[in-house]
Amino acid sequence: MLLPKVIISKELKRIAKDMYTLPSKLKLFSIIIMVLGLAGITYGFLTTPKTVDDVKKILAEQDAHHGESHADGDTANFVDTVRNEEGYSEAAMEHATDLKPEGHGMSSHDEHVLHQMQTRPWSATFVAAFFFLMISLGVLVFYAIQYVSQAGWSPVLYRIMEGITAYLLPGSIIVLIIVVFAGTHFFPWQNEELVATDKILQGKEGYLNFPFFVIRAVIYILGWNLYRHFSRKNSLALAEANNYDYYRKNFKISVFFLIFFMVTEATMSWDWFMSLTPHWYSTLFPWYVFASMFVSAITVLALVTIHLKSRGLIDFVSDKHLHDLAKYMFAFSIFWTYLWFSQFMLIWYANIPEEVTYFIIRIQEYNLLFFGMLILNFVFPVLVLMNSDFKRVPWFVVIAAVFILIGHYIDIFLLVMPSTVGHNWGFGIPEIAALLFFAGLFIFVVGTGLGKVSLRPKNDPFIKESENYHF
């Protein structure tokens, strides 16, 4: 009679061992940085200049501070010397009405600066909000790929992936709110006066109009969250089931999700990023955004796995699994660089005025970040993770992960900032606060998401293969 009791208590113990609770210190930390972040974001919104006079005062102060160092010769420039034609970049920028004051329907330079300064807290919040959204979205895509490819190595990581995608719902709703309410702060094509005088924007009106824009954004977010909801539900039901029906269901919806995602990711990157400068376009842009998304997502997955492993909660995940995650980090860092370079070189080589404006502003005003990001996103991951043995050493992976995450935050920063605030950028309270707030929210939501069920997936047809995975 004693036997069943023993078995039950053993079972409970095992379940308790696989259960995660967000450490109270980490929880407190996440709440504190959320509060600080929220305060900083509010401060950022409240302290933007309200009138043109405010701007004049600020500009006068800035001039007084570094009037001498702002000689024109410093900024002219890479493009001109390469072209060997003085004033080439200036002439090119002249045509880029979407970057100029007139592009925003402004009559004067000061008004334009005012507009950009008012945009800065919006952009700062959007960069951080999207950065963490794309991490959970990327993990969701990775998860779907594992199902569709019927991967044998990864099922042990399913609960961890599901924990990270818990952030998708709050994250995507916040991003939706930002892009819908940002209006002409972000999207010049929403300015009716501008469209009335701009033939190119009139031609794009069929796609770039506000109602359709909102409908699209809602469709993306609905689709992604529905897949996340049902795949998680099926995955948990599978653990209790005694057949593989739920697995087959998950396989099917994952196939459809991946098709849906590939389409909506492309339109999402056009809507939210490329239409910040609606005259400019690049055909591989969606892939470029996807590469950034995917590599950051896998990096965070590796970090969370290392965190859980260090707490001794997932002894069924071996260093072989970490090795594979690190391989993905390595490979997709190279993939990102490949796309970055493919986009850069063609535009740089052709040197067509309407295309090259995108890089002129980034190289002139954001030089250090623009080229520094290549070192963080390519050189460091390649050198740190090249050796096969290093991919199994947690702290090596953590170092590479930190480089990659900083690098890809800069990447998103450079997608948004030059197109919205242009010259008037900075890395101050609005940016840091937004980063803190969303980092805190991410840690909090993912931590609670991970703690909901046992971290050990059960009854997956490949779970045994995954647990015994070796190569």
Place this chain on the structure above:
Amino acid sequence: MASKKIHAIYTDDDLLMQAVKQTRAANYHISDVFTPFPVHGLDHAVGLAPTRLAITSFLYGLTGLTVAVVLMNYIMIEDWPQNIGGKPAFTFYQNMPAFIPIMFELTVFFAAHLMVITFYMRSKLWPFKKAENPDLRTTDDHFLMEVDIANHDVEKLTKFLYDTGASEISLIENEQDH
């Protein structure tokens, strides 16, 4: 030197892996294993030192990169400066984006080809070389483990190998190592 060896033949790679582990655990010395295809983890199980081929590959890659840089600098900048695509800048770093595909390709070319050639030299392979595998079936569907007898008891070793699942065991006496 006269050496005595036992050739144990297996018909399955999982069985072979298991046998290799057991044989090593029993302190017998495995001199070689012949398989029709690469078996994952076998090198680790047999206890071979990790390959240094990857290091040579890295060095060859660097060589290729250097060759590309020197080559492009010489032909496009120094010897015959060319105005292609409206970029008559005449310095290496200003034209570098255009050279990156060549730098990449030559890095890969050098790394790949020189690594393969190094591999052939290290494994003493060349055209018309006579095959060294002791049993032709190891090129088809059989796996062969070669165990040194040294001063072990042949009977006992045979029995041991039989227990690990060998389907065929033969005693080989060589006058000299091949």
